[in-house]
Amino acid sequence: MSLLGNDEFAVVMFSASHIRGAVFSRNKNTLTLSRHAEEAIENSDTSAVWRRVLSRINCSKSMPLFISGSFKGGIFFQTRSVELPVAEQRSSVELELSRHLITIPKDYRLQIMSSDCDDDKVLVNAYIFPAESIGVAAEALSGCNRQTDGFIYPLMACQAGDPTFYNAEIEPGFCFSSGQWRPFADGESWQQAQKYWAEIFSDLFTLPADLNINAFLPVLLVARLVTRRDYNAKKAGLPVLPDNLRPKRIKRQIQLTVTLVITLIALLIWGAFGTWNSSRAEYTKLRDEIKKLSGETVRMQNNARRLNRTNKERSKIVSLKTAEYDVLAFLAAFSSLLPSNVSVNNFRFNESGVDIAMASTAENLDLARILKPMSTWKISQLQQRQNRGGSGTSINLKLVPDTGKVTKKGRRR
Numbered sequence: 001m002s003l004l005g006n007d008e009f010a011v012v013m014f015s016a017s018h019i020r021g022a023v024f025s026r027n028k029n030t031l032t033l034s035r036h037a038e039e040a041i042e043n044s045d046t047s048a049v050w051r052r053v054l055s056r057i058n059c060s061k062s063m064p065l066f067i068s069g070s071f072k073g074g075i076f077f078q079t080r081s082v083e084l085p086v087a088e089q090r091s092s093v094e095l096e097l098s099r100h101l102i103t104i105p106k107d108y109r110l111q112i113m114s115s116d117c118d119d120d121k122v123l124v125n126a127y128i129f130p131a132e133s134i135g136v137a138a139e140a141l142s143g144c145n146r147q148t149d150g151f152i153y154p155l156m157a158c159q160a161g162d163p164t165f166y167n168a169e170i171e172p173g174f175c176f177s178s179g180q181w182r183p184f185a186d187g188e189s190w191q192q193a194q195k196y197w198a199e200i201f202s203d204l205f206t207l208p209a210d211l212n213i214n215a216f217l218p219v220l221l222v223a224r225l226v227t228r229r230d231y232n233a234k235k236a237g238l239p240v241l242p243d244n245l246r247p248k249r250i251k252r253q254i255q256l257t258v259t260l261v262i263t264l265i266a267l268l269i270w271g272a273f274g275t276w277n278s279s280r281a282e283y284t285k286l287r288d289e290i291k292k293l294s295g296e297t298v299r300m301q302n303n304a305r306r307l308n309r310t311n312k313e314r315s316k317i318v319s320l321k322t323a324e325y326d327v328l329a330f331l332a333a334f335s336s337l338l339p340s341n342v343s344v345n346n347f348r349f350n351e352s353g354v355d356i357a358m359a360s361t362a363e364n365l366d367l368a369r370i371l372k373p374m375s376t377w378k379i380s381q382l383q384q385r386q387n388r389g390g391s392g393t394s395i396n397l398k399l400v401p402d403t404g405k406v407t408k409k410g411r412r413r
Contacts, residue, residue: 007025007026007027008023008024008025008026008034008063008064009023009024009063009064009065009066009149009223009226010022010023010024010054010057010059010063010064010065010066011024011065011066011067011068011219011222011223011226012050012053012054012059012065012066012067012068012219013067013068013069013154013169013216013218013219013222014050014067014068014069014136014137014140015069015070015169015170016041016169017040017041017042017169018038018039018040018041018169018215019038019039019041019046019049019050019053020036020037020038020039020053020215020216020219021036021037021038021053021054021056021057021059021219022035022036022037022057022216022219022220022223023035023036023057023058023059023063024205024223024227030206031204031205031206031223031227032205032206033205033206033207033208033211033220033223035056035057035058036057036208036211036216036219037052037053037056037057038053038215038216039052039053039056045143046139046140046143047139047140047142047143047144048143048144050140050141050143050144050146051143051144054144054146061146064149065146065147065148065149066148066149066150066151066152066222066226067137067141067148067150067151067152068151068152068153068154068218068219068221068222069137069151069153069170069218070153070169070170070171071129071130071133071134071136071137072129072130072133072136073105073129073130073133074127074128074129074130074133074153075100075101075127075128075129076125076126076127076153076155076171076176076181077100077126078123078124078125078126078158078179079093079096079100079124079126080121080122080123080124081093081114081121081122081124082120082121082122083114083121083122086112086234086236086237089112089114089124089237090110090112090237093110093112093124093126094110097128100126101128104128105128105129105130105131107130107131107132108128108129108130108131109128109129109130109131109134109240110126110127110128110240111126111127111128111151111152111153111156111237111238111240112124112125112126112127112237112238113125113156113157113225113234113235113237113238114234114237115158115159115160116160123159123160125155125156125157125158127153127155127156134151134240134241134242134245137151137241137245138241138242138245141245147245147246147247148241148245148246148247149246149247150235150238150239150241150246151238151240151241152222152225152226152238154167154170154217154218154221154222155176155221156221156222156225156238157221157222157224157225157228158176158221162200163177163192163193163196163197163200164176164177164189164190164193165177165193165217165221166184166190166193167214167215167217167218169218170218175190194213194214197213197214197217197220198213200224201213201220201224204224204227205220205223327349330354330374330377333373333374334371334374337370337371337373337374338358338370339360339362339365339370341360341361341362342358342359342360342362342365342395343358343359343360344356344357344358345357345358345359352380352400353377353380353398353399353400353401354377354398354399354400355396355397355398356395356396356397356398356399357394357395357396357397358394358395358396358397359392359393359394359395360392360393360395361391361392361393362392362393363386363392363393365384365393365395367379367382367384367395367397368382371399374399375402376401376402377399377400377401377402378399378400378401378402379397379398379399380398380399380400381396381397381398382395382396382397382398383395383396383397
């Protein structure tokens with residue numbers, strides 16, 4: 001059992017003469033009474049005795065704590081009934097109070113717990129006491145600044161077939177046997193009952209050797225009830241203490257759970273926002289890089305196209321066939337003969353000769369005379385026309401090698 005999320009819980013029994021407490025712990029499938037202590041009240045402050053006992057068993061405020069005992073004016077009885085929900089079972093028991101009590105308190109608290117029987121009905125344990133009797137336990141708890149997970153009368157854990165129960169501090173002079181209260185007679189039957197109780201609790205718990213089972217019998221009974229598998233399903237009939245004496249353990253767990261869920265959601269949102277913001281920054285950076293690279297690509301494409309055109313022109317020049325004549329010598333000779341008022345707009349070598357486009361400010365230009373010193377070339381075509389407005393002359397000239405004066409390698413005979 002992991003009670004309320006803890007592997008340990010404490011049970012403290014109070015009476016007019018003693019305070020006894022024990023801590024039970026679970027290790028895997030073994031329940032162990034790990035620590036126990038008892039203090040006599042005598043003339044001491046009751047709250048101080050409570051504090052000493054809780055300190056000796058090392059019961060922290062976070063550990064579930066159950067108290068047990070007998071309130072003044074309280075009466076325990078049993079009845080058999082069909083199995084009902086807790087609220088309806090309580091109403092059924094209240095209808096039978098007049099059969100078990102001489103007088104019913106005006107303001108009372110009723111504690112019930114059902115357990116299975118041999119027949120089709122259930123055994124209902126009931127404990128009724130005046131509400132004002134709670135003041136004794138409330139004062140002791142307040143004095144040591146503690147709260148309790150609940151008050152449980154010891155015989156709430158009573159089951160069909162249990163041996164005789166007797167504890168002088170709980171019900172002095174009386175024992176509970178076979179569903180009835182009887183005057184206690186300390187004899188062989190009680191000694192046999194003690195052996196049965198020792199066997200029962202030795203099977204349930206690992207007990208220390210120095211434990212007085214008879215003195216701690218109420219503590220062990222409450223522990224047996226709390227560790228029952230169906231305890232959580234049937235504990236709704238046990239609460240009898242006011243809310244201020246009980247810790248808001250479940251409420252705090254719910255609040256803590258809600259807080260953790262909200263924190264988790266906030267962390268998820270924060271993480272998602274951080275991821276989105278990081279992705280957005282990365283996207284913006286990549287977009288700028290793409291834009292920059294796109295511009296660089298366009299620039300390189302333009303340069304490539306320009307270089308391609310240049311290479312094409314250069315390829316044309318490199319691959320140009322000029323009949324194996326010395327081009328540089330021709331250009332040097334041609335440019336040296338042209339007068340200053342003539343400009344060359346374009347010229348092109350080909351296999352048959354050279355095509356030249358020129359412009360001149362002179363109206364009558366005698367190119368045959370001007371180019372006469374170029375004896376290895378002759379004029380194949382010559383077109384001259386006046387520009388509109390008489391501002392100059394456009395000339396298209398074609399020169400071809402003079403085969404009569406040039407050898408195949410461009411030398412004079």
